[in-house]
Amino acid sequence: MTPAIRTLQQLNIQYETLEYPVKHDGDYGANAAQALGLNPAQVFKTLLVSVDLQSAPIAVALVPVTEQLNLKQFAKTLQVKKLQLAAPHLAQKSTGYLVGGISPIGQKKKLATYLDQSAKQFETIYVSGGQRGLQLCLAPRHLIQACQAQWLG
Template sequence: MTPAINMAKKNKISFKVHEYEHDPAAEAYGKEAAEKLGVDPDTVFKTLVVSAGKDLVVAVVPVMKRLDLKLLAKAVGAKKVAMAEVKLVEKTTGYVVGGVSPLGQKKLLTTVIDSSAEGCETVFVSAGRRGMDIELAPQDLARLVKASFSPVSR
């Protein structure tokens, strides 16, 4: 059980947990998840944390795309954003990098989900551990983390 799964259960949303054997040598964890779960990679999203001045912001983007920092900055009304340092991400979210879930973080951070998620019936995001994803409706994800949808990938 992870904080992400506990959050989904507590809020009584519909979800499924999917586990797979994580390969520590995998170069792209999200791509690995899509392949091992046998799902459309467009429905698998990675959770990235960026610094926007003194604040941290979570971006949830498709694993096969890149986060567009300029679009994210615009979406959150920041002049500039940059990838956050690993130690800060792990300390703030309570998760290890590669297993950061947008759900159940220690502190609720401003969260932006790439607008492509709105076209999916369900999406897969980390369940809080490498080798474990949680599948849920993008609208439920957004509601639970008080996220907005915006185009933030390319």
């Protein structure tokens, strides 16, 4: 049981788990959508951002696997000059999860979390369950609750 699942159970949030075989080509979210036959617009990747490659992550953005995070716009949201994706080893250290399996739920260090507005159009969305090859299906409002997230955009 991952910290993400444990957190959802503690909060009495309904969810479903889906497992799939992992491809190790770096595009974990798109691979999850394809392997599970899901609409890629409903599958959200967990991105951690920092002000530079040596700095610890400062926030989490959840965007569809079909999209790229607009770092300039997200920097404005966070009221910082510049952002970049966090270095993988720092993302892993901050969350307690391996890259490719970073869940927005149950992270070791609590960071400001933002969910892309596009999630509102779906009854359920999919996010990493905290390990490679594991997705969680839940309502966007439940993800907001579990992560104490805000809407992005």
